[in-house]
Amino acid sequence: MSITVRLQSDIFDPGAETNAFLTAHTKAGAAVTFTGLVRSDPTNPITSLTLEHYPPVAQAQLEEFANRAIARFGLLKATVIHRYGKMLPNEPIVQVMTLAPHRNAAFEGAQFIMDFLKTDAPFWKKETSPTGENWVDAKIQDDTTKLRWE
Amino acid sequence: MSITVRLQSDIFDPGAETNAFLTAHTKAGAAVTFTGLVRSDPTNPITSLTLEHYPPVAQAQLEEFANRAIARFGLLKATVIHRYGKMLPNEPIVQVMTLAPHRNAAFEGAQFIMDFLKTDAPFWKKETSPTGENWVDAKIQDDTTKLRWE
Amino acid sequence: MKILYFAWLRERLNRGEETVFPPASVKTIAELMDWLATKDEAIALAFEKRDLIKTALDETIVEHDTPIKNAKTIAFFPPMTGG
């Protein structure tokens, strides 16, 4: 199968995942790895981030975005890894990897998957900081960004 | 220093480079790794690829593209690794890594560096196949792609 | 019919799921939201801004005007913030 979607609470190793993804593939000329990290801005630091998700829908949506990216950009392969549960600053949250004959397809395929993941995959972030807990608001900008694929 | 440019003939480990690049960084929320691979299409297979380069100019140009990407997209960090000499199908040729607060900056920064690298950094590819040697022609499309940044 | 709540909806309502038996007159998700709101003040309050509530019907994301028919599970949740 050319797509893989993995939801897990365990931390993952970004580089090891990239190397496992980069198995020899005829026609492969370009690979893109996007890694989303837990950000803790010093002006507004957090102690942890907790992700809630709706497992079957998250899995199905990510598989659909990956399959659509394969078809639309002619990708050879796409993998999405997304964590749920509690994670600490600087830890990886999500990784999207694409393999294609040429670079634009690999870049655009990964961007496409991330844009839809942001707005249409059922995950919710809650930040814990010294002052309490806070559910992260959805960004209107993410809805706008997604429009570029219409 | 927030940029690193390395030219080397030795093969490199894409995942290990990504992990070394992903050191904890305040404000980091998104990282992109682009890896260019030696492609050997089964309809037109090659036995090896040899890259010639003009060392001081290649180094200076890649440093300039990385610095311009940092300034333009607000990147926290950018690294470019480019090999020269002989390499085999599926081996990595080039890797560009970007770190940014948000994903669009990381994606666009890596694309920007790759677009300029393709047309404006002095590297030349020669393919060796069972039927002989052939210098790869520059693609007009690469000049066109670069125009998106004007 | 099973109802699921996620994220701040779940926290505010103090439950992640419940089983309800809406009358036959409740034909769409929007009508289900109206009916749930009449039964529970916390839900009425949480559902006040309708465009901030997303829904899935039997594990497929759908709009509020979707007919419920024989759905087994309806989920309510805020706009997604993954990635």
Add this chain to the structure above:
Amino acid sequence: MKILYFAWLRERLNRGEETVFPPASVKTIAELMDWLATKDEAIALAFEKRDLIKTALDETIVEHDTPIKNAKTIAFFPPMTGG
């Protein structure tokens, strides 16, 4: 003045570098290309399609109309194909 050749230019001319002493009348890179072409038929042939030849002057990529002045090194090469 040192001249460098790269890629298929280097292979066709059978040399990666050479030292030349152009007359004072040669003021730009384009004029240097003309002058080199008069001295060497292989160069004349290689330089035939001028827009396929890129140049660097003292390790900076420049256009053909750039004045040479006191340049130490001029490089000639085909369009780049890295990455």
